[in-house]
Amino acid sequence: MSNNISTGLFYSRSTASMQKLQAQFDRLNEQVSTGKKLLAPSDDSVGYQRLQVIGRANADGVQDAANVKLAQATLQQAGSSLSQMNERLQRASELVLQGKNGTNSDTAKAAIATELQGILESVVALANGKDARGMPLFGGKDADAAVTKGSGSALRFAEGKAAAMPIGDGQSVEATVNARDFLATKDGADLGSAIAAIVAALRAGETLPSDAADTLATVADQVTATQASLGAREARVDLHAAQLKTAANDREVMRAAIEDADPTETIVQLQKTMTILQATQASFSKLSSLSLFSYLR
Structure with missing residues (x-):
């Protein structure tokens, strides 16, 4: 029973980590595409008010x-x-x-x-x-x-x-x-x-x-x-x-200081996030092939 709980917890945490990395990747990718680092008011409420x-x-x-x-x-x-x-x-x-x-x-x-x-x-x-x-x-x-x-x-x-x-x-x-x-x-x-x-x-x-x-x-x-x-x-x-x-x-x-993204810095962060995401996905894929995961399924 304890093994099932530990494995389930690991699975949930891994999934949450990949989702978080994917969201971060998607956000950085949008910043590169739009050239904007402030994409919604929730990103920086004070900055958004200043932009208005x-x-x-x-x-x-x-x-x-x-x-x-x-x-x-x-x-x-x-x-x-x-x-x-x-x-x-x-x-x-x-x-x-x-x-x-x-x-x-x-x-x-x-x-x-x-x-x-x-x-x-x-x-x-x-x-x-x-x-x-x-x-x-x-x-x-x-x-x-x-x-x-x-x-x-x-x-x-x-x-x-x-x-x-x-x-x-x-x-x-x-x-x-x-x-x-x-x-x-x-x-x-x-x-x-x-x-x-x-x-x-x-x-x-x-x-x-x-x-x-x-x-x-x-x-x-x-x-x-x-x-x-x-x-x-x-x-x-x-x-x-x-x-x-x-x-x-x-x-x-x-306006540029508040809203615009630095292209070089954003691309570097995007590549770094993509590398971490790929490594995490690879690790999760390898672990999920173990017999314990198969047993749980």
Whole structure:
């Protein structure tokens, strides 16, 4: 009876040992296949909770990165438009200087007037450009056109200003400005009325109005200042983008340390476990062939 009990106990322990080794082998094999050492929450409850936090942070980071990318694109587009406006306004200033020359023929004055009108149309078109969302680059609080021309070519501007764009961590940036801020002056004059007055004087053969020329110069300075301001905002957004990327990289390092298996170490452990399992199975197979085991069966 004692022999039966001892043999049965040995058989049970051997079977349990092989099952444990087989489970360990299967787990290591899965780790090699998936590259993950954390396969279930029960493996490491604290680590699993940390992974959940990292996952939420990554999801927020993806949204923040998308917002930053949109802000960068909008700022770059606005800067490019302002740069083109600047070129046209410089040309307008050159034309005004030519127009002040008393030796110009009527034909030359008419040509200058026509080119100035074309410059105004071009600037207005640039001011009415839209960003990637289809919103006015230099509009107001609504989706209305940024600039429209009224009577006498005076410019009308959208009301208010566009909402700031969120870029993460409670931060936001004003990626655009209202066209009124750079195409109109503090005394109520604007580029449209100034060029209209200059054109009218050229066609009438009269002296160019100095206040209109001053308005043109002021608007050109404001466009340059606005371009510089948006450039500074773009630099800030670029810095924030770099910080987001660094934070994402740091989170990936943390995630890998918690979740990823070391390929070399895992393969070594897998081979070692397989060797022990095979040896145990071989020993059990040899012992089970003894007459006592046969007797028990």
